[in-house]
Amino acid sequence: MAKAGKKYLAAAAKVDRNKLYSISEAVQLVKDTSFTTFDATVECHIRLGVDPRQADQQVRGVVVLPHGLGKTVRILVFAQGEGARIAQEAGADIVADTDEWIKKIQDGFTDFDVAIATPDMMGKVGRLGKVLGPRGLMPNPKAGTVVPPDDLPRVIKEARAGRVEFRLDKTGNLHVPVGKVSFSPQALNENLNAFLDAVNKAKPAAAKGVFMKRITLTSTMGPGVRVDPNLAARASA
Known part of the structure; x- marks a missing residue:
């Protein structure tokens, strides 16, 4: 010291x-x-x-x-169906498309830097407020991290860029x-x-x-x- x-x-x-x-x-x-x-x-x-x-x-x-x-950004996307496919193709590191992922995060998994969600997933994502909120990881429409599937490639690219x-x-x-x-x-x-x-x-x-x-x-x-x-x-x- x-x-x-x-x-x-x-x-x-x-x-x-x-x-x-x-x-x-x-x-x-x-x-x-x-x-x-x-x-x-x-x-x-x-x-x-x-x-x-x-x-x-x-x-x-x-x-x-x-x-x-100047750092590698790990991106998690909450999406299902077509949204999950788009997120995967757009380069998301993790696509949380199942209840198993929701439970894993509820249990404390936060090995990612940015969380993005499609609107249809917010009913489930809302249950993760206690885990994601204090870490600044909760998807939010005002912050532009709750978007329709078609917007996922743009938001993922921006998150990756800084x-x-x-x-x-x-x-x-x-x-x-x-x-x-x-x-x-x-x-x-x-x-x-x-x-x-x-x-x-x-x-x-x-x-x-x-x-x-x-x-x-x-x-x-x-x-x-x-x-x-x-x-x-x-x-x-």
């Missing part, structure tokens, strides 16, 4: 905690201060000026990152991965701008005052780097 502590302190010393950096500066700093031996994930955390207790101030959306997430769902948590924050430290600065910039643009478009009409209050970029185990929200808003406009 002491060794990791020293590495963290050395990395943190490169970051001015009182400074608000531009997106490109923050991206470069996050790359420079990552000290893990593995390819760390770059994450964006945003504090929003909304009240998460109010139904009309919820923030939720989906963005397809132009350069993906489709990210974001949703306001109970403390009024968003947390989303935007790539890997090994990505080029340009790729991380473009992914981050795509995410910020999607967040701005998801701003609820009931939100008043400053929408993006605080933006922090970080890598796995690395120090946080604060991004100037004003510059971010202009860059994504």
Whole structure:
């Protein structure tokens, strides 16, 4: 632990905690201060000026990152009949088309990153809320993960390419991965701008005052780097 502590302190010393950096500066700093031996994930955390207790101030959306997430995405599709065939042909890793699959997931199987469902399966999928909900895996029409069979190829392709769902948590924050430290600065910039643009478009009409209050970029185990929200808003406009 002491060794990791020293590495963290050395990395943190490169970051001015009182400074608000531009997106490109923050991206470069996050790359420079990552000290893990593995390819760390770059994450964006945003504090929003909304009240998460109010139904009309919820923030939720989906963005397809132009350069993906740099990881293999395992996709499960709940479908049957023609939908199951289409899902299989579209490259789904798992097609859950039987009650046996429903029971397996009820018993705790969650070895997948994205779950998609056709509407006719939602009666059964609804029973899996306690397992899928806390892990952010529950298919939802608003998030575009409950679709008719004909839409499965598009949604599966987007999920494979870097489709990210974001949703306001109970403390009024968003947390989303935007790539890997090994990505080029340009790729991380473009992914981050795509995410910020999607967040701005998801701003609820009931939100008043400053929408993006605080933006922090970080890598796995690395120090946080604060991004100037004003510059971010202009860059994504």
